[in-house]
């Protein structure tokens with residue numbers, strides 16, 4: 821815990837807790853933001869990608885709560901100004917006017933910034949947990965990191981036009997002509 825700009829870190833566990841509290845705030849904010857991203861999506865595939873990741877994000881929050889328990893602490897939120905800013909960028913895309921397909925691309929642009937931020941954070945915290953000998957925690961953090969990475973890849977494939985590619989896919993090879 822600590823006020824912004826007023827931290828005291830005497831060991832790596834203090835830092836681990838701080839990083840978990842920051843992520844706990846970030847995930848809570850995302851749980852509020854993702855339904856709005858889904859609602860603003862024109863493509864039904866993009867909408868369902870956001871809703872799927874909303875479910876995963878609820879799981880990320882629960883995993884963090886388990887980790888606080890494991891460390892003998894109450895789950896606490898440390899305001900994450902970076903995530904507030906990323907979500908603000910997302911809401912500007914939600915409010916954007918213009919072509920529906922381009923606006924979907926704008927939602928993806930904002931969402932991928934969020935996923936990369938989470939990937940950076942979870943990678944760091946996983947390494948801290950490893951260094952502190954919390955092997956179970958490190959594995960759980962890696963699981964979340966993998967889900968953030970998969971969400972990011974999914975968004976890339978939607979941005980690359982996976983929707984159109986699927987619609988245009990020719991008959992499977994092997995069918996006789």
Ligand SMILES: [Fe+2]
Nearest residue numbers: 847877880938
């Ligand atoms: Fe997450």
Ligand SMILES: [Fe+2]
Nearest residue numbers: 935938968971
């Ligand atoms: Fe995420």
